[in-house]
Structures are given as structure tokens and as C-alpha cells.
Amino acid sequence: MPPAEDRAERAERILDAAAELLLRAGYRRTTIEDVAERAGVGKGTVYLHWKNREELFLAVLLRESVRSIEDLVRAVDADPLAARLSRLTEVQYANVLGRPLLRAGYADDADTLGKLLPKLHAKLDPRHDEAFVEYLELLAANDLLRTDRPARELAVAYRAVLHGFLVETPPPAPALLADTVAHAFEPVAVSTMRLRAVAPRVVALFTESVALDRKQLERAY
Amino acid sequence: MPPAEDRAERAERILDAAAELLLRAGYRRTTIEDVAERAGVGKGTVYLHWKNREELFLAVLLRESVRSIEDLVRAVDADPLAARLSRLTEVQYANVLGRPLLRAGYADDADTLGKLLPKLHAKLDPRHDEAFVEYLELLAANDLLRTDRPARELAVAYRAVLHGFLVETPPPAPALLADTVAHAFEPVAVSTMRLRAVAPRVVALFTESVALDRKQLERAY
DNA sequence: CGTTTGACCAGATTTCGAAATTGGTCATAT
DNA sequence: ATATGACCAATTTCGAAATCTGGTCAAACG
Secondary structure (H helix, E strand, C coil): CCCCHHHHHHHHHHHHHHHHHHHHHCCCCCCHHHHHHHHCCCHHHHHHHCCCHHHHHHHHHHHHHHHHHHHHHHHHHHCHHHHCHHHHHHHHHHHHHHCHHHHHHHCCCHHHHCCHHHHHHHHHHHHHHHHHHHHHHHHHHCCCCCCCCCHHHHHHHHHHHHHHHHHCCCCCCHHHHHHHHHHHHCCCCCCHHHHHHHHHHHHHHHHHHHHHHHHHHHCCC | CCCCHHHHHHHHHHHHHHHHHHHHHCCCCCCHHHHHHHHCCCHHHHHHHCCCHHHHHHHHHHHHHHHHHHHHHHHHHHCHHHHCHHHHHHHHHHHHHHCHHHHHHHCCCHHHHCCHHHHHHHHHHHHHHHHHHHHHHHHHHCCCCCCCCCHHHHHHHHHHHHHHHHHCCCCCCHHHHHHHHHHHHCCCCCCHHHHHHHHHHHHHHHHHHHHHHHHHHHCCC
16 A cells, blocks of 8 residues: 555544544443454554553544644634634534533543543643634734633633533533623623734734644644 | 430431531441540431431531521621622632532532432532522622623623532632623623612522521431 | 440352463474 | 564453442331
8 A cells, every 4th residue: 555645544543443443432442353354454454553541542532632722723714703712612612512522521421531531631621722812812902801810820720611501411502601701701891893903913823833733643644 | 315406417417427427438438436436426327317328428418508598698697798709609618618518519429429419419519509590690680790681691601610610620810700700791881889778688599598408307306 | 225336147249260362472384 | 575464461341249238117216
């Protein structure tokens, strides 16, 4: 096989297989052989892409996370008003609820993710958190966010709120979360004009932050 | 032993022992014999108060929950302004963080509470939820709460927010939660006068709702 | 007599060594 | 040069024996 395009395709196939099995059987019960078989490759081939089992499954989750951020970027690209914290939250919430693996990640579902969870947080958090705070600061600088508290503090409260909604069973309607976030973190009036001005920068910010993750994924070809 | 006062005292002693061991070793690893020994009674005596192990430990949690609501009532009694949703939330949050067993309950700590958690929710939720919605409706009727959504919906969002803060590690500062709740659920201006007028009814509402729980506890003498 | 107790037992849980499985490697096949 | 699956050390699973525990109740107690 030519080492160029087909290699990435095969990696994707393996990730697809791993994602499917992860969701169906959980991390603990999914073996590398299962994944290899379902992907139609030999066991050794999997190790040509990832250095061990854990890295493979972390890649599955990383890919899922990248996809969800790409969705976010698309949403803001299509409609600048979606750059508002409350609207972006609504999109992201619906997104996570619709992607079982991400939902498992946010809801600390130890049965499906097992010992991946701690490793996952260790691997993803630092940079994304930073990008998110930057996003909030960008909003604050344009009167699109409360300014009576530092963005870093609002970020803590925001995460707690989002986490709370994601953990609740059954998950409350996305509109209720959007409404709660709007009241809790946005100023009384949000300028549509400023929002339009800020949107491209939000797109750039998230695109940039996701680029690093994508690079990491591509290391597996 | 006279069956009157000493009996209740003994029940308390057993609950104390059970609470202590529950916190130290967890539900799964705490035996009735351990509890009996620590309480200075025979094993059979425990069964004179509760019909089985599960009921005993549920009583421990029920008592803890009753105490925390009594704290709430005391707070509003001492200062009518504490009847505000944001202030009451702050008190309750600090309260829960300070009572490890309650925190375990809210944070779904399966390691300490084990199989008690589902039973606990089944036993406590229905009436308390109702009382809480009534409290919100009372606030709403006095312009102390947003009225653009039904209280029942706000209750869902509120619970998600509180839950989110309780689950976060480390727990954010109580003031941040109070602030978030104030913005998310209270109207822009809160009338101190109306608050003072409403406080006694809030006290009555919570006192009444906790009375049922206390009755249930006293069944064990 | 009413109250308390701990010996008792069925059923649940833990233990522990043997058997089976699996992550990761690498000599071989392609 | 690339892909594979047989192989092995290490972990996990299994199962039966041993231990422990929830709940009862006949006896002890006062």
C-alpha cells in the first residue's frame, strides 16, 4: 500500500471501529483484537499507528472533541450571532448530547470510559481552558459579557453550569440552558453589531485552538 | 430501660455510630455489628429500631438532610434577607460542602454511599421537590424571582446549576454561586420590603416540609 | 414480664490458585 | 518496505472453598 493517503484512511477506519466498540462495550471490555478485526486489519497494524491501547482510545475521544469544535466553528461561520455565549452554549450542549462518547466524557461515565477519564482530562484540559478564557475575554472587551467579574471567574461558574446541565437526567432542554447562561453571564443588552464584528475573531480563536489537537491526531497518519 | 426518653437517645447514639462509620468506611464496608459495637448495644437492639440495614443508613442520611434544612430555617429566621434565592442558595451550598454525607449524596459518591443512592432519591425527592417549587412560586408572586418562565422550569435549571457547582472540583466559592444564581434567576431589582414580608412564609414552608421527614425519623424512637 | 442480647444459619461476599485472555513484540510472510 | 498473527509475560477471569454478615429468635436478664 502507498504510504500516503491510504494510511490516513486506514487510521480513520481503525478509529471508527474503536469508537463503535467503545460505545457498545466500554473501554475495559474492548480489546485491540476486536478493534483490529472490525477494522479489517491485523493486530500489529494497529500498533503501527498508536503506541498502545490507551493512545488509540484517547485518539478516538480527541477526534470526537475536534469534530464538536469544528461544528461550533461552522455554526459561527454560518451565523455570526451564534458567537454569543448563550447561543454557542446551546449549540455545544445539543452537540454533546448528540455525541454519546462526548457525553460520556462530560458526565464522567466511568463504565464506558473506565480509566481513560483521568488520562483524558490530563491530555485535553490545559490548552482548551485557556482558549475558552480568551474567548470570554474577547466577549467582555466588547460588552458581550458581564464585566463585573474577571473572565477567569466567570469561566469557573460557566463550566459548573454546563456540567450541571449535562449531568442532569433527563437533560433539560437546550433552550433552558441558553436562557440560564444568557441571564447569568451576559449583559442585559447584547449588541448585534458588536457580535458581528467579533464573530470572525471567535472563529479564528477556536480554529487555532483545534489545530493543535488535529496536529496531534495526524501524528497517527 | 424506660421506653420513653432513653429509647430516642439510644437511637441517636446508633445513628451517630452509623454516620461516623459510613463516612470512614463507606456503606458497603460498614456492618451492623460494627455500628452496634460502636454504639455500645447488641446487634439485635439495632433491629428494634430499624427493620433492616438499609433503613438504618437511610435514616442517617435523612437526619443529615433534616439538619441542613433546619439550618436554612434558622438562617432565614435570623435574617429575613436570607430568604432570597441567591442568599438561601449560598447558605445551603456552604452547608452541604460542610456536611460530608450530604456532599456525598449530592455528588453521587457511589464509593461511600454505594447502593443507598438510588433508594435515597426514591425516598426523599417527591415531597421536597414540591416544597421547593412552592417556594419559587412564592418568590415569583412577589417579584423576587424571574416571572418570564414557570417556576417549575426555573426549578429544573436551578437544580442543574446547584448540582454543577457541587460536582465541580475544587468547589467554587459560595459567593460565585450566589452571584450566578442571582443573575440567572432573580429580577434585576429585589425589593427588601417584599423580602421581609415573604420570609415568615418561607420559614413556615420549609418547617412544614421538614416536619414530615422528622416524623419519619421519629418512627424509630 | 418486657427488654436486650449474641449464638445461629442461610445466603452473600471474599479469597486464592488455576485457567483463560490480552497487550504488545517481532520473526516471518507478502 | 509493509503487514501480520504466533508468541509470551502479565493481567484478568473463573470457580469452588472458606469466610463473613444480615437478620432471627430462644434464652438471659433485670
